[in-house]
Amino acid sequence: MGLLDGQFVPALDGVAYGLLLFVVAAGLSLAFGTAGVLNLAHGTLYAAGAYTGAELSDGTWGGLLLGLLVGTAVACAAGVLLSVATAPLAHRGHLAQALLTFGLSLIGGTLLIEFFGADQVPVRVPEALDSSVTLLGHRYPAYRLCFIVMAVALAAIGTWVLTRTRAGAAIRASADDSEMLAATGVNPRLVHTGVLAAAGALAGAAGVLGAPIIGPGPGTAETVLMLSLVVVVLGGLRNLWAIAGAAIVVGQVQTLGVSLVPGWAPYLLFGAMAVVLVVRSRRATATGTAGSQVGARTGAADPIGWLREQLRLFVAPFAAPLAQLGRRVGSNTAAVPGAVRRGLPPAVLVVALAALPWIVDAYALSLVGYALALGLLAVSVTVVTGYAGLPTLGQTAPFAVGAYTTAVIADAGWTVGPVQIVVAAFAAGLFCLVTGPAVIRARGTTVLMITLAVGELTVVAIDQLKSITGGTDGLVGFPGPQLLPGSAELIEEMEVYHYALVVAVIAVAVTMLMLRSPAGRLLIGVHGAEERMRASGHPVDRYLLLAYVGAGALAGVGGSLMAHVRQYISPADVGFEIAAFALLAAVIGGTVSVLGALFGAALIVLTRDWVAASWPGYGPLLLGVLFVLTVYLLPRGLAGLRGTPRERAGGGTGGDADGVAGNGTGPGGGTDDGDGTDDGAGGADGLNSKAEAVR
Amino acid sequence: MSPSTRPLLSLDRLTRAYGSLTAVNNVSLELPAGARHALIGPNGAGKTTLLNLVAGTDRPTAGRISWDGEDLTRTAPARRSRLGIGRSFQHPIGIGELSALENVVLACWRHHPERRAAWRRAERLRRLRATALEQLDAVGLADVAHRPAGALSHGQRRMLDLAAALAGRPRLLLLDEPAAGLTDRDIERLLEVLGRLPEDVAFVLIEHHIDVVAQLVDTVSVLVEGTMLRSGPTREVLSHPDVRTAYLGTTADDVDPGGPETNTGGERVADEGRR
Numbered sequence: 012m013g014l015l016d017g018q019f020v021p022a023l024d025g026v027a028y029g030l031l032l033f034v035v036a037a038g039l040s041l042a043f044g045t046a047g048v049l050n051l052a053h054g055t056l057y058a059a060g061a062y063t064g065a066e067l068s069d070g071t072w073g074g075l076l077l078g079l080l081v082g083t084a085v086a087c088a089a090g091v092l093l094s095v096a097t098a099p100l101a102h103r104g105h106l107a108q109a110l111l112t113f114g115l116s117l118i119g120g121t122l123l124i125e126f127f128g129a130d131q132v133p134v135r136v137p138e139a140l141d142s143s144v145t146l147l148g149h150r151y152p153a154y155r156l157c158f159i160v161m162a163v164a165l166a167a168i169g170t171w172v173l174t175r176t177r178a179g180a181a182i183r184a185s186a187d188d189s190e191m192l193a194a195t196g197v198n199p200r201l202v203h204t205g206v207l208a209a210a211g212a213l214a215g216a217a218g219v220l221g222a223p224i225i226g227p228g229p230g231t232a233e234t235v236l237m238l239s240l241v242v243v244v245l246g247g248l249r250n251l252w253a254i255a256g257a258a259i260v261v262g263q264v265q266t267l268g269v270s271l272v273p274g275w276a277p278y279l280l281f282g283a284m285a286v287v288l289v290v291r292s293r294r295a296t297a298t299g300t301a302g303s304q305v306g307a308r309t310g311a312a313d314p315i316g317w318l319r320e321q322l323r324l325f326v327a328p329f330a331a332p333l334a335q336l337g338r339r340v341g342s343n344t345a346a347v348p349g350a351v352r353r354g355l356p357p358a359v360l361v362v363a364l365a366a367l368p369w370i371v372d373a374y375a376l377s378l379v380g381y382a383l384a385l386g387l388l389a390v391s392v393t394v395v396t397g398y399a400g401l402p403t404l405g406q407t408a409p410f411a412v413g414a415y416t417t418a419v420i421a422d423a424g425w426t427v428g429p430v431q432i433v434v435a436a437f438a439a440g441l442f443c444l445v446t447g448p449a450v451i452r453a454r455g456t457t458v459l460m461i462t463l464a465v466g467e468l469t470v471v472a473i474d475q476l477k478s479i480t481g482g483t484d485g486l487v488g489f490p491g492p493q494l495l496p497g498s499a500e501l502i503e504e505m506e507v508y509h510y511a512l513v514v515a516v517i518a519v520a521v522t523m524l525m526l527r528s529p530a531g532r533l534l535i536g537v538h539g540a541e542e543r544m545r546a547s548g549h550p551v552d553r554y555l556l557l558a559y560v561g562a563g564a565l566a567g568v569g570g571s572l573m574a575h576v577r578q579y580i581s582p583a584d585v586g587f588e589i590a591a592f593a594l595l596a597a598v599i600g601g602t603v604s605v606l607g608a609l610f611g612a613a614l615i616v617l618t619r620d621w622v623a624a625s626w627p628g629y630g631p632l633l634l635g636v637l638f639v640l641t642v643y644l645l646p647r648g649l650a651g652l653r654g655t656p657r658e659r660a661g662g663g664t665g666g667d668a669d670g671v672a673g674n675g676t677g678p679g680g681g682t683d684d685g686d687g688t689d690d691g692a693g694g695a696d697g698l699n700s701k702a703e704a705v706r
Numbered sequence: 707m708s709p710s711t712r713p714l715l716s717l718d719r720l721t722r723a724y725g726s727l728t729a730v731n732n733v734s735l736e737l738p739a740g741a742r743h744a745l746i747g748p749n750g751a752g753k754t755t756l757l758n759l760v761a762g763t764d765r766p767t768a769g770r771i772s773w774d775g776e777d778l779t780r781t782a783p784a785r786r787s788r789l790g791i792g793r794s795f796q797h798p799i800g801i802g803e804l805s806a807l808e809n810v811v812l813a814c815w816r817h818h819p820e821r822r823a824a825w826r827r828a829e830r831l832r833r834l835r836a837t838a839l840e841q842l843d844a845v846g847l848a849d850v851a852h853r854p855a856g857a858l859s860h861g862q863r864r865m866l867d868l869a870a871a872l873a874g875r876p877r878l879l880l881l882d883e884p885a886a887g888l889t890d891r892d893i894e895r896l897l898e899v900l901g902r903l904p905e906d907v908a909f910v911l912i913e914h915h916i917d918v919v920a921q922l923v924d925t926v927s928v929l930v931e932g933t934m935l936r937s938g939p940t941r942e943v944l945s946h947p948d949v950r951t952a953y954l955g956t957t958a959d960d961v962d963p964g965g966p967e968t969n970t971g972g973e974r975v976a977d978e979g980r981r
Contacts, residue, residue: 529831532804536812539801543809543867546761546795547874548787548816 019149021270022263027155029262030162031224033255034217035235036242037169038210044248045186046206048097049109049456051591052116054236055123056086056211060218061227062123065132068222072137075219082219083212089119090211094204100642101203105456106402107642110598113591114638120232121632131228154223161220169213170251182206233587237467238265241284244460277471285464288457289449357606361516368505378620379613380508380576383515386612387569388589389596390522390605394562396594397602398526399555400538401450404590405462408446408469409439409563411585413570415473415480418580421489426500428492432514432571439567443560451555466590473582485581492575501575511572518568523605525561534558592619592634599641601648610649712775714739714908715760715878720769722755729755730766731932739877741908744919744940747929753912754796756929757880760910761793762786788816792876796883796912798867802856806847806866809855810838813870838873844902845869846895861892868899879909885918897921920944 035057042050060082067078096115100107135141140154173179184192185202193199218227225235238261246257261280268276368376388410395403413435420434446465453461473480480486491501492510501507525531536544537551545551574580592615599614600607618637623630641648713736722730730752737743745753758764760771762783771778773789781789800809811834818834842851845865850858855866864884871879881900885893893915900909900922913919919926920940927937928949936943943949 532808532812533815535804536801536809539803540799542763542795543799543801543870544812545763545783546787546793547813547870548784549812550782550784 018267018270019147020151021266023146023151024155025263025266026259027159027162027224027262028266029259030159030166030255031217031221032235032238032242032261033258034162034165034221035214036239036246036254036258037166037251038213038217039239040243040246040248040254041182041213042207042210043243045182046094046097046203046210047101047105047108048093048112048207049105049459050093050207050210051109051113051236052089052093052119053112053210053214053239054232054234055116055119056089056214057218057221057225057235058123058227058232059089059119060086060215061134061222061225061231062127062132062218063215064219064222065134065227066127068135068137070135070138070141072139074135075137079216079219083215086215086218087208087212089215090208091204093211094207096639097207098200098203103646105459106396106594106598107646109456109459110591110595110638111642113595114635114642116232116236117631117635117638119635120229121629121635124229124628127227129229131226134222134226136223158220158224165213165216166251166255173251178205237587238280240460240463241280244284244464245287274475277474278468281464281468281471285449285461285468288453288461288464291457360606361512364512365509368508373504375621376504376508377576378616380511381573381620382613382616383511384569384573384576385589385593385596385616386609387515387518387572388566388593389600389608389612390519391562391566391569392593392597393600393602393605393608394522394526394565395559396597397604398531398534398538399451399558399562400454400541401458401462401555401559402455402594403450403462404459404587404594405450405464405466405469406562406566406593407466407585407587407590408462409442409566410570410573410589410593411469411473411582412442413439413567414574414580414585415486415570416567417571417574418486418489419479421492421574422486426490426493427496428494428501428510428514431492432568435567435571436564437567439570440560440564442567443563444556447556447559447563451552451559463587463590466585466587470582470586473585481581483582485579485584486574487579489574489578491578507575511576514568514572518565519605519609522565526605595638595641599645599648601645604648607649713737713772714741714774716772717756717760718770718772720756720759720766720771722752722759722764723767728932730759730929732769733929733932733934735927735934735937737878737908737910739908740906741925742911742923743909744911744913744923744926745929746913746916746919746926747935750931751929752932753929754882755932757793757882757910757912760878761791761880784816787874787876790874790877791880792871792874792878793880794864794867794871794882794884796886798863800855800858800863800866800870803854805852806842806855806858806862806869807835807838807851809866810841810869810873811835814838814841814873814875817874841869841873842866844872845899861888864888865892865895868896872899877907879903879907881909881911881913883912883914885913885915893918916944 035053038056039050039053042048042053063082063085064075064078067081068074093112093115096111097108100111136154140152140157142153143150144153144156145151146156173182181192181197181202182205184195184197185199185206189199189202192202225231242254242258242261245260246254260283264276264279264283268279364379367379371379388406391409392403392406395401395406416435416438417431420431425431425434450458450461450465474482476482491507493500494510501510526534533544533549533554537549537554541551570585573584577584593612596611596615597608599611600609615634615637618633619630623633626633715735715737717733717735720730720733721728733752733756745756747753755764759766762778762781762785766779769779773786773791776789778786778789787793800806801812804812811831814834814837818837839848839851842848845868847862847865847869850862855863858866864887868881868884871881884896884900888896897918903909911919911923923940925938926940926943928935928943936946936949
């Protein structure tokens with residue numbers, strides 16, 4: 012009884028917290044369940060509401076009401092903006108939309124800081140509520156009680172609208188079958204906009220009312236987003252009561268849990284999320300969702316398509332002569348082995364990178380070194396996302412394992428570089444072997460969420476295991492690598508850089524060889540037609556697990572490099588943001604191109620640390636713009652700009668089928684059969700865009 | 707035909723329920739090696755579900771599947787394929803970005819005697835490709851072997867799917883509406899390919915074209931609403947009065963208890979036949 016009594020206040024706090032999360036998560040689930048938008052900017056909408064509320068509330072009821080109106084309106088307008096922004100991506104799958112909304116959230120976050128400052132903003136509640144009442148012998152803030160009442164009212168209204176009105180019926184119908192709804196005369200576009208506006212309004216209202224509970228500050232958006240993602244995952248998408256239940260549970264974990272078992276609460280949260288996702292994905296059949304990432308392209312009338320076309324035309328004049336030159340060189344030097352011919356551009360790149368220390372300053376050099384480490388992470392994401400077909404936000408976990416393993420064993424005296432690399436790769440691979448079974452059964456967006464949970468749990472674990480990882484302070488001062496036992500420690504910037512370059516080149520080369528070998532074909536097959544592969548006797552799960560473990564080992568190597576290049580690691584280096592960057596880098600590269608992913612990573616580091624250095628504080632803004640531009644203008648990444656697009660699985664509408672001969676075969680290949688240029692042996696590795704992209 | 711007396715495939719009171727809907731209800735069936743069998747029945751009768759149960763993509767809620775005397779009920783689809791059960795799909799899926807040839811190479815990969823370490827030895831890979839090319843030739847796709855599967859026509863994709871199923875040299879072939887949407891020429895090709903199968907290879911065919919059924923199979927099972935209505939030699943079953951009323955819907959006057967529903971089934975078949 013004493014325990015119960017002592018925990019009364021946190022338990023009631025948990026209810027308030029939970030109801031707040033419920034209102035936010037209901038909007039998130041509405042947007043995802045009916046409009047199909049995985050809205051990673053949802054937390055930003057809440058933050059916008061919270062800032063507005065804090066700004067306008069002056070301790071009077073009028074102030075609160077005004078804040079509520081304005082905050083809700085602002086977030087609602089932002090919701091409409093989101094619907095306009097995501098509408099052209101409707102056919103491109105959830106990944107593109109998630110990246111776009113993440114980019115918009117980075118931009119929105121910068122704008123909020125610009126307007127309201129970078130500090131925590133104090134919130135004033137109406138004076139009548141700024142007191143505490145006595146409840147069962149405990150003093151409790153009146154505002155929180157009042158909030159509980161308001162949140163319940165909001166939930167009741169929402170439920171009523173959804174279940175009892177025509178608009179609600181249209182929304183529910185849209186979730187089931189939007190084409191059918193369109194056939195009954197309701198414009199699905201209107202429903203899309205309406206749903207996102209309503210979701211935005213909910214987040215905004217929750218922000219204004221909840222500001223005294225989760226206050227406006229720089230970290231607000233991410234906290235709220237993460238917690239409401241957990242709620243949606245636990246509660247599912249369709250049932251409001253289940254979401255409410257999940258929200259209360261999460262609220263209790265965050266308050267009662269922290270009060271009872273501090274340190275375990277975060278594990279509980281993301282652990283529960285991972286368990287639910289895994290159980291659910293096991294129950295659902297895996298059919299149908301694979302390969303749904305790529306759909307029909309948007310109509311010719313859309314402005315983005317036009318822009319994209321302009322970009323292509325802009326690049327074409329430069330690309331065409333180059334391609335022609337390449338082809339001429341190729342045909343003239345038939346005597347030169349194909350491997351040499353194809354290997355030339357990467358070789359030039361490597362030589363240029365090796366010469367870099369004599370060209371740029373030390374700061375730039377360290378950035379390039381960091382880009383190499385991040386590049387390996389991005390390549391690892393490419394393998395998992397593009398080849399195995401599992402879109403991941405969690406490759407930062409093996410990356411972290413590799414980084415921390417390196418730092419810890421270096422401190423313990425294992426300073427030989429190659430040994431560290433092997434140990435880091437092994438540890439990261441082992442980590443993936445353990446987490447893999449939970450990841451490889453799921454498909455599509457579920458994978459994004461499971462891997463997100465894996466990544467977050469890893470960060471939580473790093474935070475908690477202070478004695479090993481240094482917690483949030485990170486690790487610093489571990490010795491640099493030695494090339495051989497007994498040789499000198501690499502301390503100079505240039506030495507470390509060259510060490511990183513050599514390791515990265517070897518890792519990338521091994522990866523490319525693996526992907527281009529028939530083993531890579533097996534992965535492409537699984538991604539392209541999983542059921543067919545199973546029906547042909549392929550142990551698909553084993554392939555996916557191997558790919559996941561291999562990619563994890565690669566990420567581990569990247570982590571090891573990062574530890575040495577930065578000579579400092581902290582949880583922020585392996586967090587959600589880095590995971591999103593790595594995914595973006597992979598997407599910039601076209602998700603199936605190893606070199607493209609490296610370029611993507613370089614572009615991101617360049618944007619965040621190099622360009623932004625001359626424009627301090629605007630790094631996130633620039634990155635956000637990069638996200639948005641990538642999603643709109645590079646649907647197939649940089650690889651798509653080379654003018655050899657080919658509609659992927661199921662499309663069949665064929666852009667200009669590049670044809671192996673490259674001599675302008677008609678769309679979709681007419682009746683010609685001029686593709687005999689690859690003879691028997693060479694044919695083994697020509698033939699498809701992925702193989703091209705790997706180069 | 708087969709020296710062994712036990713059946714190749716034996717389904718023992720298989721049931722598959724989805725919540726309150728029982729898609730397959732207490733179905734038993736035995737097929738000897740080399741059997742040529744068709745599953746017919748109106749839409750929604752549970753034919754594809756039954757096929758999926760045999761292929762392993764779906765699990766029965768009750769009942770047993772035996773293969774060559776071995777219990778197969780809980781075996782994964784990939785393992786069943788390696789044991790000799792091949793299948794085609796109702797909606798054929800190919801690996802769009804790989805060539806037709808590579809699709810078939812991947813399909814025979816796990817079955818070919820050379821499969822061990824095929825990816826390390828160019829020589830072995832080449833032999834795998836030769837086998838695949840033969841298979842493509844057999845279904846008439848040799849001309850388009852190097853074209854990406856995503857660029858093939860519907861009929862070609864169906865044939866590619868068939869080639870992939872055959873590439874595993876199965877002892878039992880499950881074919882889900884292989885003739886749907888095919889042109890007359892393609893159907894002829896299909897009949898020819900299936901007619902040329904070795905004698906000890908069995909197949910189970912789901913098909914709405916009654917003439918295709920009559921031409922290819924020796925025995926037929928009729929499924930209605932998940933239950934086995936009748937099973938036996940083709941001619942006998944098709945001419946049985948129960949089957950005629952329940953499935954073929956002989957005349958409109960022939961009103962029976964399940965009237966409206968079974969009639970729509972019958973019309974559906976007539977539609978399919980006309981196409």
